[in-house]
Amino acid sequence: MNIQPGTIPITQESLCSCLRAAYWQHDDWHPLALNAHDNRFIARHNGLEAGLVLQPAGDGIRAFTLSFTSPFPTRIRLTLEVPSATEPFHLIPACIFGDNNLHGAEPGHFPNLTRDPVQSVSCSPYWEFRADRASLPLSMLLFKGGVAGISIQPYSPADQQTTSSRENFIRNGVCAMLGDGGPAPHACGVTLGYRNTPVSFVNKDQWGVPTEHNAVKAEASGFIHLHPAANRLAAHTVIQQVYEAFQESPHAPITAESGIRSLTQAFLTVNWQADKEHFSNMRCIDTSKRHLTPWRTLAEVGWTGGGVIAYPLLVSGSLYADDTAVQRATYLLDWVAKAFNPASGLLWDVYGKNEGARVNWWWSGYLVKDVHCAYTNASGIYYLLKAYEFLAERRGNPPRAWLDTACKVLDTLLAIQPADGRYGFTYSTTERRIVDPDGFAGVYWAAAMAIAARLTGNTRYTGSAIRAMAFYREPVRSLCCCGTPMDTWKSPDQEGNLGFIRAAAELFRTTRDDTWLNALEEGAHYEYLWRYGFRARPEYRPLKGSPWNSVGGSVTSVSNPHIHPMGIFISRELDLLATRSGNAYHRQRCRNGLDWALNCISLYPDVSGYGQPGVLTERFCPSDGLTIETFPDGSPSSLWFSYNGWAAAAVLEGLVETHAKQAASNDK
Numbered sequence: 001m002n003i004q005p006g007t008i009p010i011t012q013e014s015l016c017s018c019l020r021a022a023y024w025q026h027d028d029w030h031p032l033a034l035n036a037h038d039n040r041f042i043a044r045h046n047g048l049e050a051g052l053v054l055q056p057a058g059d060g061i062r063a064f065t066l067s068f069t070s071p072f073p074t075r076i077r078l079t080l081e082v083p084s085a086t087e088p089f090h091l092i093p094a095c096i097f098g099d100n101n102l103h104g105a106e107p108g109h110f111p112n113l114t115r116d117p118v119q120s121v122s123c124s125p126y127w128e129f130r131a132d133r134a135s136l137p138l139s140m141l142l143f144k145g146g147v148a149g150i151s152i153q154p155y156s157p158a159d160q161q162t163t164s165s166r167e168n169f170i171r172n173g174v175c176a177m178l179g180d181g182g183p184a185p186h187a188c189g190v191t192l193g194y195r196n197t198p199v200s201f202v203n204k205d206q207w208g209v210p211t212e213h214n215a216v217k218a219e220a221s222g223f224i225h226l227h228p229a230a231n232r233l234a235a236h237t238v239i240q241q242v243y244e245a246f247q248e249s250p251h252a253p254i255t256a257e258s259g260i261r262s263l264t265q266a267f268l269t270v271n272w273q274a275d276k277e278h279f280s281n282m283r284c285i286d287t288s289k290r291h292l293t294p295w296r297t298l299a300e301v302g303w304t305g306g307g308v309i310a311y312p313l314l315v316s317g318s319l320y321a322d323d324t325a326v327q328r329a330t331y332l333l334d335w336v337a338k339a340f341n342p343a344s345g346l347l348w349d350v351y352g353k354n355e356g357a358r359v360n361w362w363w364s365g366y367l368v369k370d371v372h373c374a375y376t377n378a379s380g381i382y383y384l385l386k387a388y389e390f391l392a393e394r395r396g397n398p399p400r401a402w403l404d405t406a407c408k409v410l411d412t413l414l415a416i417q418p419a420d421g422r423y424g425f426t427y428s429t430t431e432r433r434i435v436d437p438d439g440f441a442g443v444y445w446a447a448a449m450a451i452a453a454r455l456t457g458n459t460r461y462t463g464s465a466i467r468a469m470a471f472y473r474e475p476v477r478s479l480c481c482c483g484t485p486m487d488t489w490k491s492p493d494q495e496g497n498l499g500f501i502r503a504a505a506e507l508f509r510t511t512r513d514d515t516w517l518n519a520l521e522e523g524a525h526y527e528y529l530w531r532y533g534f535r536a537r538p539e540y541r542p543l544k545g546s547p548w549n550s551v552g553g554s555v556t557s558v559s560n561p562h563i564h565p566m567g568i569f570i571s572r573e574l575d576l577l578a579t580r581s582g583n584a585y586h587r588q589r590c591r592n593g594l595d596w597a598l599n600c601i602s603l604y605p606d607v608s609g610y611g612q613p614g615v616l617t618e619r620f621c622p623s624d625g626l627t628i629e630t631f632p633d634g635s636p637s638s639l640w641f642s643y644n645g646w647a648a649a650a651v652l653e654g655l656v657e658t659h660a661k662q663a664a665s666n667d668k
Contacts, residue, residue, distance in 0.1 A: 024193070064078075128173050173190065440496035494554050569653040616648040
């Protein structure tokens with residue numbers, strides 16, 4: 001490799017890369033030549049002085065400290081270039097996964113890292129974000145034979161009078177740069193200070209002007225990684241290393257039992273709408289934004305309603321002898337079991353006394369309309385079977401209709417499953433046929449198949465699940481699972497992998513084959529790409545300055561850049577992995593999620609400003625993504641003033657399953 005003057009060679013075994021510095025002025029980057037001086041590197045230009053100190057920090061790891069003083073406001077970029085990189089795949093956790101499925105989803109909805117000549121605001125060969133937009137303040141470049149990465153402290157102390165920040169610190173950045181096949185190589189990078197470039201991404205289809213923090217003096221530390229790698233799974237080693245350097249575990253101010261009881265009671269006393277005979281999403285639409293009003297019943301059979309709500313309520317009610325919780329959970333599951341559509345062999349996606357039988361609901365109009373969806377259907381059947389198995393093990397007399405309906409639907413999937421093993425994304429309502437085969441949502445069918453095999457002894461269900469997992473495992477290993485929620489334009493997302501994790505765990509429970517523990521571990525590592533590993537500093541009230549801690553919460557997708565509680569409901573699966581592997585890292589990541597959830601519950605109502613303990617929103621904004629909710633005075637809010645039933649149910653499920661296991665262990 002030819003090292004250009006002013007750059008610093010970074011090598012590891014046969015891998016070669018180099019560090020390059022630049023400064024920002026007049027709306028553009030300008031090179032800074034780094035030259036060795038004693039035990040550090042120094043760059044000087046027009047009164048600006050930047051310093052870089054490098055120190056060994058482990059095999060393939062170097063710690064750095066970057067600082068600068070300047071007569072004008074600026075920021076410094078440090079990029080790690082790999083000139084010989086082939087088959088490049090850029091990764092900024094929760095932000096950039098290659099080109100973010102550009103060719104599987106139409107451009108314009110979320111950032112796409114590409115040099116393709118696509119005329120869209122979303123498409124650029126260079127993306128720079130605030131570091132706290134990522135779940136870890138890290139940018140990686142994966143390539144054939146290796147992985148390069150660079151991380152930075154997300155915040156740096158700064159004099160408010162000499163920066164563009166309104167606080168006593170500046171926010172730093174992460175960036176990804178596609179090579180041009182010529183003099184500009186592929187590079188991952190960090191910035192001391194930040195700018196959202198080329199634009200600020202707010203939320204799917206919503207873009208804003210670039211925001212930035214510049215300063216005349218700043219300093220931050222971080223790490224540089226360069227490792228040989230057989231495949232993209234090597235990224236997980238870097239993620240663990242950066243997590244261990246930056247994580248600050250959340251404090252759980254309440255007990256798991258207290259959280260379970262408050263969540264359950266809020267469902268029964270706040271969320272249940274007697275006039276609708278159903279649970280409901282709720283939000284604050286009053287002028288003060290303090291009073292919850294019913295909004296939309298949770299009559300969807302799965303994903304954001306139905307079984308998702310019913311199963312954890314059933315378990316909570318059974319464990320704490322709450323007959324009302326058990327009765328209402330059973331009532332919901334009975335409706336799911338009655339939702340069978342004989343023409344398609346699937347469930348109506350929405351089914352209720354007042355809602356009737358329908359497939360269109362709040363998600364219709366993004367990508368889907370007038371079709372059955374894998375996500376709602378498979379999730380609903382998964383929970384129907386999970387609830388059936390829970391009751392069968394506990395009292396031996398679950399409703400037979402739950403199992404019968406589930407098996408009828410799964411038999412439909414057996415009949416239409418293609419040779420490659422996938423289950424599809426959407427289906428016809430009038431015949432047994434896949435409409436759209438492309439998407440990750442169908443993985444939930446594999447989890448349901450594994451439970452059904454255990455309950456019935458039908459090995460066809462096991463075989464189907466195993467064929468499916470061979471198909472769905474590849475995107476998990478390639479770090480780009482796309483196409484689960486119907487409202488995210490098939491962007492890379494976190495949610496589908498949760499189904500993969502569950503399928504792997506259920507197959508292990510059914511077969512006792514360690515193949516599925518290995519798959520479970522791969523899924524867990526993919527989840528950690530979305531799960532915050534450092535404590536962010538939210539920019540807006542009410543989370544700003546509060547006891548809230550982002551560590552343990554997961555981003556939903558590239559398209560919807562906020563933390564949501566869904567990852568908490570795989571706590572049982574992460575606990576299984578930690579127990580069987582003996583790996584303390586998985587144990588800590590699982591604990592982070594549960595403590596994050598308890599921390600969130602404790603915010604109500606004193607920090608949230610609305611609701612009561614047990615009420616929970618689906619949206620927590622650690623950075624500048626999706627801050628579209630406003631206070632009555634028009635200022636942005638870092639919370640949605642809502643009560644989302646599925647969000648509370650996800651937390652309830654994670655807490656009640658892990659707490660029940662702990663309680664059973666204590667009783668022995």
